[in-house]
Amino acid sequence: MNGRAIVAAALCVATSCAGPRSDSEAGPARGLALPPGERFVFASGTSLTIVPMHELPLVSVRLFVEGGARLEPAGKTGLSSFTAGLLDEGPAGMTRAQFLARLDRLGAEFESSGSLDGLILSLDFLARDLDAGLDLLFAAALAPSFGEEAVARARERTLGQLVAAREDEEELAREAFFARLFPDHRYGRPLDGTEESVRSFTRDEVAAFHRAAFAPASLRIVVAGDVQPAAAGLAVERAAALHGAELGVAMAAQQRPFEAQRGEPATWPRLQIVLVHKPEVAQPQVLFGCRGPGPRDPDLTALRAANVPFGGGFTSWLVDRLRVDLGLTYGAGSAVQPFADGGVFYVRTFTKSATVVPLLKEAFALLDRLARGELDDAALARARRAIVTRTVERMETTSGVADLVKDEQLLGLGADSVARLSRELDALTLAQVRAAVARHLPDSRHVLCVVVGDQEQIAGPLGELGDVEVIDYRTSAPIGVAPAGRPGARW
Amino acid sequence: MVAGFAEVAELAGCVLAATFGGDGTPVPSFAVGEHRLRNGLLVLTLEDRSAPIVTFQSIWSVGSADERPSVTGAAHFLEHLMFDGARKYGPKEFDRRLEQAGGSSNAFTSFDVTAYHEEFPPDALDLVLDLERDRMLHLALAEESFQSELSTVREERRLRNEDDVFGAAEELLYATSFVAHPYQWPTVGWMADLERLQTDEIRQFWRDHYRPEHCTLVLAGDFATARLLPRLEAVFGDLPRGAATFPPHSTEPPQRGERRVRLEREAELPQVLLGWHAPACTDPDWKGLRLAEIVLSEINSARLDARLVHELGIAVGAHASLDETVEPGLFAVGLTAAPGHAADELEQAARAEIARLAESGPTDDELACARARESASALRDLETVHDRALALGLAQRFHGDWRFALERACWLDAVTAEEVRAAVARHLVPSNLTVVTVVPTPGDEAGAAPSGGAAR
Numbered sequence: 001m002n003g004r005a006i007v008a009a010a011l012c013v014a015t016s017c018a019g020p021r022s023d024s025e026a027g028p029a030r031g032l033a034l035p036p037g038e039r040f041v042f043a044s045g046t047s048l049t050i051v052p053m054h055e056l057p058l059v060s061v062r063l064f065v066e067g068g069a070r071l072e073p074a075g076k077t078g079l080s081s082f083t084a085g086l087l088d089e090g091p092a093g094m095t096r097a098q099f100l101a102r103l104d105r106l107g108a109e110f111e112s113s114g115s116l117d118g119l120i121l122s123l124d125f126l127a128r129d130l131d132a133g134l135d136l137l138f139a140a141a142l143a144p145s146f147g148e149e150a151v152a153r154a155r156e157r158t159l160g161q162l163v164a165a166r167e168d169e170e171e172l173a174r175e176a177f178f179a180r181l182f183p184d185h186r187y188g189r190p191l192d193g194t195e196e197s198v199r200s201f202t203r204d205e206v207a208a209f210h211r212a213a214f215a216p217a218s219l220r221i222v223v224a225g226d227v228q229p230a231a232a233g234l235a236v237e238r239a240a241a242l243h244g245a246e247l248g249v250a251m252a253a254q255q256r257p258f259e260a261q262r263g264e265p266a267t268w269p270r271l272q273i274v275l276v277h278k279p280e281v282a283q284p285q286v287l288f289g290c291r292g293p294g295p296r297d298p299d300l301t302a303l304r305a306a307n308v309p310f311g312g313g314f315t316s317w318l319v320d321r322l323r324v325d326l327g328l329t330y331g332a333g334s335a336v337q338p339f340a341d342g343g344v345f346y347v348r349t350f351t352k353s354a355t356v357v358p359l360l361k362e363a364f365a366l367l368d369r370l371a372r373g374e375l376d377d378a379a380l381a382r383a384r385r386a387i388v389t390r391t392v393e394r395m396e397t398t399s400g401v402a403d404l405v406k407d408e409q410l411l412g413l414g415a416d417s418v419a420r421l422s423r424e425l426d427a428l429t430l431a432q433v434r435a436a437v438a439r440h441l442p443d444s445r446h447v448l449c450v451v452v453g454d455q456e457q458i459a460g461p462l463g464e465l466g467d468v469e470v471i472d473y474r475t476s477a478p479i480g481v482a483p484a485g486r487p488g489a490r491w
Numbered sequence: 492m493v494a495g496f497a498e499v500a501e502l503a504g505c506v507l508a509a510t511f512g513g514d515g516t517p518v519p520s521f522a523v524g525e526h527r528l529r530n531g532l533l534v535l536t537l538e539d540r541s542a543p544i545v546t547f548q549s550i551w552s553v554g555s556a557d558e559r560p561s562v563t564g565a566a567h568f569l570e571h572l573m574f575d576g577a578r579k580y581g582p583k584e585f586d587r588r589l590e591q592a593g594g595s596s597n598a599f600t601s602f603d604v605t606a607y608h609e610e611f612p613p614d615a616l617d618l619v620l621d622l623e624r625d626r627m628l629h630l631a632l633a634e635e636s637f638q639s640e641l642s643t644v645r646e647e648r649r650l651r652n653e654d655d656v657f658g659a660a661e662e663l664l665y666a667t668s669f670v671a672h673p674y675q676w677p678t679v680g681w682m683a684d685l686e687r688l689q690t691d692e693i694r695q696f697w698r699d700h701y702r703p704e705h706c707t708l709v710l711a712g713d714f715a716t717a718r719l720l721p722r723l724e725a726v727f728g729d730l731p732r733g734a735a736t737f738p739p740h741s742t743e744p745p746q747r748g749e750r751r752v753r754l755e756r757e758a759e760l761p762q763v764l765l766g767w768h769a770p771a772c773t774d775p776d777w778k779g780l781r782l783a784e785i786v787l788s789e790i791n792s793a794r795l796d797a798r799l800v801h802e803l804g805i806a807v808g809a810h811a812s813l814d815e816t817v818e819p820g821l822f823a824v825g826l827t828a829a830p831g832h833a834a835d836e837l838e839q840a841a842r843a844e845i846a847r848l849a850e851s852g853p854t855d856d857e858l859a860c861a862r863a864r865e866s867a868s869a870l871r872d873l874e875t876v877h878d879r880a881l882a883l884g885l886a887q888r889f890h891g892d893w894r895f896a897l898e899r900a901c902w903l904d905a906v907t908a909e910e911v912r913a914a915v916a917r918h919l920v921p922s923n924l925t926v927v928t929v930v931p932t933p934g935d936e937a938g939a940a941p942s943g944g945a946a947r
Contacts, residue, residue: 055541056519056870088791096801100792101856107863110791126867153804160807160829166759167656280757283649313595314574314586324575324583327642330650352649378591385593385612392544393610396875 032388032422035401038229039255039415043248045217046240049405050232051224053398059127059225060402061134063141064120065218066410070186070341071119076205077186078158078193081114083206083213086154087121088112091243092145099140106133112140116187117340118410119213124399127226134239141214142243151203158198165192169278169452170348172473173287176276176450179476181291181344216245222405225398258414260298263342266291267442271466274448275482277455278473284356284453288363289346290442295338295411301424302436303336303345308383310334310370311347317366322349328359340411345441353457357464364444371443373434380433384425391418455479519873519897523883524716528728532703535883535893536719537711539876545712546877547619548608549627550884552707553700555678556602556740556818561687564680565696567600568644568688573607574598575636578629582636585622592618602674603817604888610877613713620726627730630697637690645686648679656758657825660927664766667752668821668925672743702733707887711880740818743768750925755932760807761834762827762929765841767919769822772815772889778906779914780813780822785861786853786911787811787824787844792860794848795824799840805832809841815889822919834928845919852912862903869899 037051069080088110090099103110108125121141125133165171175190182188192198219240223232233250240247268290293300311318311334318332332349347367351359394400408417451462455470459482462468468482524536558565574596576582589596594611609619652658662677669675679685708727710719746768770776787795788811795809808827814820824845826837853861873879873896882896889895895902 056874058867058870058874097792097797100790100797101860104790104792104860105856105863107860107865107867108791109867124867124871126863126870153801156804156829157800157807160760163759163830164807164827169654282653283646313590315583315590320583323643325639327639328646330643330647350650351646382591382593386590386595389544389593389595389610389612392542393875393877396542396544397871398874399871 032391032418034404034418035395037224037405038233039253040233040250041253042216042250044219044246046219046221046245046247047253047409048221048233048236048250049223049409050227050229051222051401051405052227052229053224053401054226057127057226058124058398059130059133059223059227060122060124060398061137062120062122062220062222062402062406063137064118064220064406064410065213066118066220066340067213067218068115068118069191070117071209071213072186073205073209075197076201076209077189077197078191079197079201079205079209080119080213081192082154082158082198082201083209084112084114084119084121085158086146086150086206087140087144089144089147089150091139091143094139096150099136102132103136106136108133108136110137110140114191116191118406120406122399122402130227130232131235131238134235135242138239138243138245142240142245144210146203146207146210148203151201151206155198155201158192159195162192162195162198166474169281169285172276172278173285173348173450173452176274176452176471176476177287177289177346177448178344180272180274180448180450182342185341187339187342216247219245220406220409222402222409224402224405253415255415258416258420259296261294261296262299263294263297265293265440267440268446268448271445272448273462273466273468274450275455275459275462275468275470276450276452276473277459277470277479278452279454279456281353281453283350283352284451284458285348285350286356286360286363286449286451287346287348288360288447288449289334289344290447292336292343292345293338293440294343295340295413297338297343299436299440300336300338301421302428302433303440304387305380305383305425305428306370306375306433306437306441307334307336308386309375309379310366312383313386317369318347318349318363321362321366322359326358326362328355328362332363338411353453356451356453356458357461360449360465367441367447368443370437371441373437375430375433375437377430380428380430384428387421387425391421519870519900521897523893525893526720526723528703528724530703530728530730530732532727532730533707533887534720534723534727535707535709535880535887536716537709537876537879537883538714538716539711539879540713542876543612543713544610544876545613545616545619545710545714546608546610546880547616547623548606548709548880548884549623550707550709550888551605551607551701552603552705552888553605554601554603555676555680556673557700557737558673558676558680558696560676561684562692562696563676563684564644564648564678565688565693566605566700567678567680568641568685569693569697570598570600570605570607571640571644572632572637572693573626573630575640576631576633577625578631579625580622581631582633585626588618588622589615594619600678602678602814602820604885606881606884608877608881616714616719617722620722624726624730627701627727630701632690632694632697634690637693641685641688644679645682648682648685652677652679656756656762656929657764659756660754660762660764660825660929661823663752663754664764664823664925664927665821667750667927668746668766668768669743671741672818673740674743674816674818674820699733699735699737703727703730704732707884709880709884711883712876743819746923746925749921751928752926753928753930755930758929758931760828760830761832761837761931762825763834763838763841764823764825764927764929765838766821766823766925766927767923769813769820769918771818771820773891774819776914776917777813778903779911780918781865782853782858782861782903782906782911783848783915783919784811784813784822785864786857787848790857790860790864792857794844795841798844799826799837803840805829805836805840809837817889834930838926838928845915849912849916849919852908852915855908858908858911865903866900869896872896872899
């Protein structure tokens with residue numbers, strides 16, 4: 001199918017409204033909050049959150065541990081994702097085929113993955129199968145066999161996937177962008193590892209990594225869907241015990257008050273252009289921005305609001321100018337995206353080789369407009385409503401709610417993040433938004449800009465904007481530097 | 492056990508319910524209203540007051556199959572232009588007004604359908620009705636917007652069908668498999684056509700096809716149905732019916748022999764795309780092929796992934812897809828080679844899996860797994876007001892009855908293993924097959940096997 005989808009801003013906000021409506025068509029505004037749920041912590045340190053949602057007989061479970069790629073030992077980049085990928089091999093005593101067939105009998109969708117901040121197992125299935133689903137999920141998470149042969153096969157498969165991933169220019173841009181923004185941090189290395197690191201993974205390293213990561217004190221469980229909390233709690237306890245984890249006595253979790261944490265703004269020192277050379281790319285990818293605030297930064301809500309008119313929808317400045325007025329691109333968007341340990345602000349778009357430079361000039365001009373604080377009350381009002389609507393949409397599904405609670409915990413946002421967002425949006429002033437923009441977001445002279453394309457086509461024109469560092473898309477090795485000031489030159 | 496688990500109240504206010512069929516399959520049931528306006532426009536409503544959101548969807552039974560050669564891409568391009576201004580709300584106003592009100596919009600086009608949707612707070616309903624009426628009756632098609640939007644669509648084509656290796660291979664597969672039927676050209680259109688489309692051609696396409704008899708409106712969410720219906724009648728009941736008649740699409744002649752084509756281009760790894768002609772989605776065999784698709788590709792233990800990716804290690808990706816189309820489409824298998832393995836090797840392994848299914852059918856266990864998967868998927872497709880409305884509208888378009896969206900949870904329960912086997916054996920045969928092989932151009936092939944061999 002083709003459509004008019006644009007590059008959407010990956011805003012990680014979420015709220016919801018619960019309870020039946022009155023018959024009034026518009027109705028009074030209602031406070032935004034997560035559906036009511038129950039939060040427990042076991043003596044083992046394992047936490048459990050249960051959010052009942054009874055519209056359809058579905059349930060979503062997330063079993064995860066914090067840390068993710070940041071837990072990897074030195075030199076073992078990608079071990080986290082690699083380990084997560086092996087969890088679909090099933091528990092000891094069961095073949096992969098047997099394990100997956102048992103999941104299939106439940107009609108379940110299963111995924112185990114590693115992210116920058118977590119190791120996550122997801123299971124979405126019919127609520128009537130809660131016991132059976134939890135049994136399989138805990139089996140996969142807590143009792144993996146990690147057979148030598150399976151590890152060897154996974155190693156070969158991962159090496160192949162690393163090659164296949166080079167087909168994805170958007171991902172190539174992301175890797176180059178993060179590598180420079182976070183040179184001394186795990187975020188700056190590829191999530192799935194490198195050829196060298198993957199080749200080095202052994203069965204014992206995988207098992208040791210898993211053992212350390214999935215200690216009972218680190219386990220986080222979220223159950224959202226058509227369940228009764230008491231029965232779901234018991235089912236979780238039983239399933240964990242079946243696979244060797246005695247969770248102990250459960251108590252209602254004490255909610256720690258949210259503590260804001262203002263970070264040092266980290267804009268980029270100068271305009272730096274990196275061209276990832278890939279031959280024959282018809283439509284180069286463009287990604288520019290800088291480091292952004294972390295998840296507990298008090299400016300985050302204001303920056304998300306600022307991002308809506310700038311690059312967060314069909315009427316954003318980026319789409320309006322680059323796509324609607326000029327027809328330079330099919331999509332353009334921006335985002336303020338926090339991670340557990342920092343964050344980024346970025347603009348992403350793409351265009352044909354001949355118009356990369358005109359597109360960048362236009363996008364830079366819009367960024368400068370944002371940096372000058374050219375926002376008004378109408379834009380702020382629209383941003384508030386857009387964030388609320390997107391949040392309500394996200395809260396409609398069991399998987400959406402389960403993921404929201406998981407993200408809340410991985411990012412350390414506290415259990416009242418939705419209500420807090422709602423309050424912050426209500427209280428937000430234009431002056432606060434402008435101040436947050438001034439503090440965190442750059443103008444076009446202070447961004448890292450990555451372009452993935454064919455150097456024969458675009459290295460010369462890019463020189464009009466500044467020095468261009470050219471690297472190879474397969475190895476990231478430097479190919480050279482195209483000096484500034486040669487507009488239109490072939491390179 | 493801890494007392495805390497027993498001290499929780501249930502949420503109130505459920506608007507949906509699920510019953511369980513004879514074999515325990517959950518069957519969703521909820522109150523869909525079916526209404527006909529005085530001009531024949533079909534309206535489906537689903538009131539759901541649990542969250543302050545409404546979706547308005549217009550599902551038009553027009554797609555790229557309704558185009559003609561040299562005007563390819565018209566349906567999809569028109570979809571873009573529907574957001575570019577009408578008489579009352581000029582350029583940029585549709586999205587600006589909608590987003591100001593807290594809403595959002597999008598749309599898509601396929602071979603057989605063009606679908607628009609808006610999601611918004613309940614107090615924006617009147618605005619949305621007015622915006623929709625304006626563009627349905629008085630689309631502007633201004634020259635400036637036309638050229639800019641055409642340029643945008645060319646960018647979209649570069650993104651999906653030129654830079655993307657799989658997109659390029661898929662385009663070639665359809666262009667080779669179909670010689671008569673309009674499914675042969677891509678929905679986005681050929682680039683040469685996107686360079687020359689004229690305003691008058693698009694205007695005529697809009698006049699011919701955007702008529703109430705070709706549309707289903709679906710509204711779901713936070714509204715009072717009794718008060719909504721008179722408003723819909725007032726806003727859309729006077730849309731004029733069309734006069735245009737359309738000749739039937741050319742029927743695709745039976746394929747008599749395997750077709751093979753090479754796509755030589757920059758690529759990281761060899762890829763293979765196999766496509767067999769498959770029946771329309773209302774054909775009795777389609778259910779059997781749908782089950783085959785699930786067994787081969789959708790369940791966790793899917794055969795293609797298990798065999799080619801995990802057991803043999805010759806592929807990094809293997810999947811199957813069956814077109815859900817109004818007229819006969821394709822059943823396709825897409826494969827990406829692992830480094831050091833050749834396209835031939837992948838193709839033979841995939842064809843062996845198809846042959847095994849044609850010979851023995853799915854196992855009883857696979858059949859049960861596939862049914863469970865379809866049932867759960869059908870329920871998940873009804874979770875949001877947007878998804879419910881879309882499922883109802885597409886069911887009306889493709890299956891002639893919105894109830895299919897609800898019945899889908901159990902519609903495969905009666906299909907037998909033998910029916911699956913027979914459908915595969917009847918349709919997925921060599922004489923009905925087209926194969927596209929993506930051959931990385933010399934010097935760019937990072938991990939492929941040396942010519943003629945697959946040894947590592």
